Amino acid sequence: MHSVYGYDAFRGHQAAAIEQVAGGGDAVVLMPTGGGKSLCYQIPALLREGTGVVVSPLIALMHDQVDALVRNGVRAAYLNSGQQPHERADVERAYLAGELDLLYIAPERLSNPAVQRFLEGGTVALFAIDEAHCVAQWGHDFRPDYLALGDLAERWPDVPRIALTATATEATHREITERLHLGGAEHYVSSFDRPNIQYRISPKAEVRRQLLEFVRSEGRDAEGNPVPGIVYALSRASTEKYAAYLAEHGIDAVPYHAGLPPEVRRRTQDRFLREEGVVVVATIAFGMGIDKPDVRFVAHVDLPKSVEGYYQETGRAGRDGLPATAWLAYGLQDVVQQRRMIDESPGDLAHRRRMQSHLDAMLALCETVDCRRQNLLGYFGERSTPCGNCDTCLVPPASWDGTVPSQKLLSTIVRLQRERGQRFGAGHLVDILRGKQTARMTQYGHDRLATFGLGADLSDAQWRGVVRQLLAQGILQTVGEYGVITLTDEAAAVLSGDRTVSFRVDADRPARSRGSSRSGSAATAGADLDPAAEELFQALRAWRAAEAKEQGVPAYIVFGDATLRAVALERPASLDALAGITGIGEKKRDAYGAKLIEVVTSN
Template sequence: MSDMWHVLESTFGYESFRGDQEEIVGHVVGGGDAVVLMPTGGGKSLCYQVPAMVRDGCGIVVSPLIALMADQVAALRELGVSAAYLNSTQMPDERAAVEDAFRSGELDLLYVAPERLNTAGTRNLLQQGKIALFAIDEAHCVSQWGHDFRPDYLALGELAELWPDVPRIALTATATARTHAEITERLHLGGARHFVADFDRPNITYRIVGKAEPRKQLLAFIRSEGTVDGAPATGIVYALSRASVEKTAEFLAANGVDAMPYHAGLDRTVRQRTLERFLRADGVVVVATIAFGMGIDKPDVRFVAHIDLPKSVEGYYQETGRAGRDGLPSVAWMTYGLADVMQQRRLIDQSDGDANHRRVQQQHLDAMLALCETVDCRRGQLLRYFGQDATQPCGNCDTCLSPPATSDGTVAAQKLLSTIVRLQREFRQSFGAGHLVDILRGADTARIREFGHDRLTTYGIGTELDAAGWRSAIRQLVATGIIAPQGDYGVLTLTEKSGPVLRGDVAVMLRNDPVRSVTRSRSAKPADDLPEADRELFEHLRSWRKAEASSRGVPPYVVFNDATLRELAARRPETPEQLRSVSGIGDAKLEQYGDDVLATIATFEPA
């Protein structure tokens, strides 16, 4: 087992493992199978990279991320690891060279996509070499009820029969108990040891705000919290539709944000250029559909924003986890409104799946709405969803930093429900939220006059709330199932929960959603709060890193991540021995960059 410690220090530059890493690595090095649930940024990669280098043979890493394999391999080669990949982007001679290297035992790690691993040709190739282990990354993709199902993952269970003596490790950053069970069953890992790390990402501040003008709200958020020391920060913005992605990117760019769109409808070369620029440049914001981001190992993403409601808590957690992988403070921001809820319910009703599938999707949506509408600690709600205890408020989410007020909304709910009932009984009509609010507030509109709805006894009885207040109340009533949208036009109808509220048997508490100014979270400053002189050196080192990365054709974080640069700026090593003790600097990086880093620090002069 001393070999794994030597690899950790000499190759990766770390003096110790984090959390469950030591136990996981030791188990896999010893030939055991493992299922690993660990949050993004928790160090999953080391759990298979170190065993692959310690064990005899080549570690086969199954990854669905063809677009990122080259960068993942480049990062490993920078560490002195013999790594390669096989995918459809390579020319025949390139693939042949990789295959020869595998057969001859030259590789420590080989990355392949699941669809390639499932071909007879690849499996025949693997029979010709020595395999150290199989690592199945993004293992939640095997779950047919999950948020990111990929059919090619289902065939990976056959690895147990084809290579029964080779250890297998399945890893994911997000899994409920149900998904965890599916991973175990479908990948034939019944005898595996299970490791479930703490899902908490304490460096992420969670914020969810009511939707008014989402693009303007997003811009205000980015201007307030999307900067680091006044410089634009790197971020990801998620939207559900391609049209929304393009319009949002265009809006941000027009307002001075370096924003670029990314979705499947764009030309492949455009998408690749966007990805490369995002990985290599600072301060770039990518506006994307949910297809973007899985497996991106960019550590300095300072914020992830959603301008549409995610379909599930799993998806939300996976996407927000792409922020702050370096452990430094970051923000997960989202805006959502009644229209989002209506749209999601309509999509579920119109889906091609069977009744069971729709029921599961509805459960996902209900859990997401519960997270959005909670008046308690959001982080606690999030952790409990994944089966972890969270008894104390986190102090770093919006509901902890600015606790929302609640009030008895029973009377308001009864007024709304009564209006729906009277419209159906007296006029045999149903309407959406906008018209209902107009009736309750006594608006004088052409539509109300046309239908004669000013004759309703509930006309004008809801002036205690403004239009925004009523929309918030309706959104919360939909979220709790007291009313429900129906049909393509989102008309609101009663549910089985409506009767008890109308009769006064059940009280309704509503959170108040006042318009709030954006409050800078504690994530707005660097975690270590470097002194000004050290910060100048940190920026100087960043400039050196950018030039070095450009000359090598790799992303800057492949050279050194920000956490390593911060430690360099704070400690100012003067010798190779001192430099070697900095976290993240192993033998290969000491040899490649040591002299340059020491010279950069020695010649630095503060402004």
């Protein structure tokens, strides 16, 4: 822990999980992104005889993962389809000769019988199954090859196995255990809380303008330098549209999606990892496994399909423990679109119901008037108290009695459907209630309905909020490809007056994350430096950038920001003084120590 990685203490369940696997036992590890999962298999692989085989779906990132390990003095390598034959031959020879501590391999390669026979020719210290949520049948990153990993127990009965993920509800946890045949494993479940991340959710208005405002406010550090961030959109076309809009307004933004040529995706990923302040606008195909610790914000411009997906994606921010922000904009059209996607899903009824329950949980998170973090952690079965670092804690939303407006809307739907056999979407229903004389209104004679104009006291935006929140509360539902709105069984109690309805008042402007509102680990992680330390920190970052560029590696592989901040605070004057600074192991001290001391003493 100290000599290789430069850390002085284990966190949470790390020590127990390491002891379990190093001693030959199986383990299931659930830790949040940035919680130190990788050490739970890397250290046992260093302690045990043979090579730790790491099963990872992240082929595009294996090079950087291995590079970071090698720079810490670990004998690591990978096997994947992107290598030349002579490169694979060198890795295979090293494995068979017992010269590797860790070997990274993709699940589809490991399921190949020839590769399994090759592994039997050497000594496997352990199998680590990373991103283990991929075994969940309907997980958003489902990979069929993961299902075959359960057979490892039969072929290598004496080799310990460890499954790891940052995203698992109790149901997914059970599924991982069952599918990977880990019934006898010890389970280590850490808190899912990431207190340094501030969660903010805003109603959609002009989403492009909202996004630009958000990136401008969150996209620079205290010195005014651009910081890296990720923006998630649902479709490929949207990623290109939003990236172009941000670029037009001076943001270094680039799109990323599976439809782009491989060389463009590689170049984008390399820029994001190696350059400062790049914003990637992506589909969810981007980000899994990217070990970039200094991502300062993650934004969603479309509603995620599930809380698991949302948590996984927001967890890519602030892995260094410093303040980060997760912002989501969502609106009525998001709900309609997601419901339509569920209706059109090729899965069976049970699958569609599961997707619907995921959406319902996501809507509950968006519409809650209570602490976002409490809601989010509660989804994963974890109890917590209000966090003081989300938008609902910082600016508690007001609520209002929406019973009468709800009755007006529900009554309009009843009159159209039952009296006339007609069903419409939200836009036309709002027009009726607002009393708008449109061509469509005249065509259908809806200006003669008893509810025509009864809702003129609310604006279009307010009425769309009413529809959105009634959908979230399960009083309304959307049907068919056109998103027509109908009543659920819950509506009867509202119409009869037996059930009241409360709505949250949408804030005009979101809570801002900068300033004294930061709490939790963000405050203790050294987010604020005095002027002299800040000046040294910036000098260290400039040195690191030049060093990383010369070596052709991402800056964080040299040192993370947290390590440079610690150096700036402690101002070590000798190599021995570097030994107690987090993130500086023996190998890195030998490689960079003299240069670090030089920067410190000259500033």
